[in-house]
Amino acid sequence: xxxxxxxxxxxxxxxxxxxxxxxxxxxxxxxxxMGWYRQGPGxxxxxxxxxxxxxxxxxADSVKGRFTIARDNAKNTVYLQMNSLKPEDTAVYYCHLNxxxxxxxGQGTQVTVSS
Numbered sequence: 001x002x003x004x005x006x007x008x009x010x011x012x013x014x015x016x017x018x019x020x021x022x023x024x025x026x027x028x029x030x031x032x033x034m035g036w037y038r039q040g041p042g043x044x045x046x047x048x049x050x051x052x053x054x055x056x057x058x059x060a061d062s063v064k065g066r067f068t069i070a071r072d073n074a075k076n077t078v079y080l081q082m083n084s085l086k087p088e089d090t091a092v093y094y095c096h097l098n099x100x101x102x103x104x105x106g107q108g109t110q111v112t113v114s115s
Contacts, residue, residue: 002026002104006095009109012085016113020080022095022106032098034071034078038091038111045094049080062088085113 008020024031035050049059049069057069068081078095090113095106 002028002097002099002102004095004097004104004106006093006106006109009093009111011112011114013115014085014087014113016085017081017083018085018111020082020093020095020109020111022078022080022097024076024097024099024104028076029100031073031076032101034069034095034097036069036078036080036093037096038089038093039108040088040091043091048093050096051078082111085111087113089113 003025004022006020006022008018012018033050033052036048037045038048039045047060048063049067051057051069051071066084071078091111092108093111094108097104
């Protein structure tokens, strides 16, 4: 079994920055893709960014140039650096990973961008 835990959310003013972290623990054999999704108020969950085991990244158009995803395979951790945050980035952010062909999700961390 694999556990996924996010951290780093909070309240930030427009234009500010936050860094989210997600750690996978348990019986880890091989993690393939890792990524971040978000669900804003009244919206469906959407992809934010993903990163493969070979460090190929993919971003939603709305966050390109502002967010950066990175992973540390030795620590089974994926990060999301969020800069130039906007009110429309307000959402619950969920970590996702594919471990040995099975998808796992974290419980989510709230990010609120407001003055």
